Amino acid sequence: MPEGRLKSRTFRRIKKKLPGGKTVLHYKKRQPSRAKCGKCGSILKGVEIAQPKKIQKMTKTKKRPERPFGGVLCSKCLREKTKKEARV
Amino acid sequence: MFEIGRLCVKIAGRDARKKAIIIDVIDNNYVLIDGETRRRKCNINHIEPLNKVLKLKKNLSHKDVVELFKKELDIEIPDKKSRPKSDRPRKIRKTKLKKEEPQPEKPEEKPELKQPELKKELKKEKKETKKPAKANQKTIKEKKIKKAKKKN
Ligand SMILES: [Zn+2]
Numbered sequence: 637m638p639e640g641r642l643k644s645r646t647f648r649r650i651k652k653k654l655p656g657g658k659t660v661l662h663y664k665k666r667q668p669s670r671a672k673c674g675k676c677g678s679i680l681k682g683v684e685i686a687q688p689k690k691i692q693k694m695t696k697t698k699k700r701p702e703r704p705f706g707g708v709l710c711s712k713c714l715r716e717k718t719k720k721e722a723r724v
Numbered sequence: 725m726f727e728i729g730r731l732c733v734k735i736a737g738r739d740a741r742k743k744a745i746i747i748d749v750i751d752n753n754y755v756l757i758d759g760e761t762r763r764r765k766c767n768i769n770h771i772e773p774l775n776k777v778l779k780l781k782k783n784l785s786h787k788d789v790v791e792l793f794k795k796e797l798d799i800e801i802p803d804k805k806s807r808p809k810s811d812r813p814r815k816i817r818k819t820k821l822k823k824e825e826p827q828p829e830k831p832e833e834k835p836e837l838k839q840p841e842l843k844k845e846l847k848k849e850k851k852e853t854k855k856p857a858k859a860n861q862k863t864i865k866e867k868k869i870k871k872a873k874k875k876n
Binding site for chain 2: 702703704711714715718719721722723
């Protein structure tokens with residue numbers, strides 16, 4: 637029997653084949669949800685999804701697109717925003 | 725809409741929300757811009773025109789554009805290239821320092837010319853050691869043949 641904390645479905649289950657032929661269950665943490673635009677809620681592109689520990693090791697350019705409001709707003713919303721500001 | 729001297733704002737990319745002037749019209753779709761942004765070719769769809777048009781000469785250099793922005797728009801464009809590279813502080817690892825100290829001394833003691841000479845010497849030595857062995861083998865073979873002849 638697995639440990640009590642592993643019996644709930646909070647962990648992802650992966651079947652691994654050992655070299656001897658046996659199959660073993662491995663428990664892994666689930667992937668966090670994708671980053672979304674703060675205005676329209678669409679999924680942001682160019683933003684990596686991973687456990688926070690792995691994201692800590694990544695370079696800054698991998699974590700978000702290199703533009704103002706990168707990783708917060710999608711490109712469409714940024715365009716609308718800048719256009720509105722420019723027309724005033 | 726997109727004529728020479730038109731002030732505009734960049735909408736897309738890492739220069740987004742920065743102001744620039746159209747310096748040249750390249751194509752139906754492309755213009756050359758300069759200003760707060762980098763000096764670059766740019767798609768018309770990536771700029772938003774403003775209602776200000778400046779009078780320009782043809783083929784303005786980046787220096788002239790910087791002056792123009794200061795005079796007409798009160799926008800100062802920092803000069804990025806003036807900063808020398810050596811000013812940036814860099815971390816040096818302790819482990820690397822220990823290794824680097826002995827390395828520069830070694831090549832001074834051994835100039836490059838010596839190495840091929842050494843190799844040649846080594847080769848000569850090898851040849852000398854090999855030759856007698858071969859000679860011995862030959863002599864042994866001859867002796868064997870002589871013995872065989874005698875028996876016959
Ligand atoms: Zn959006």
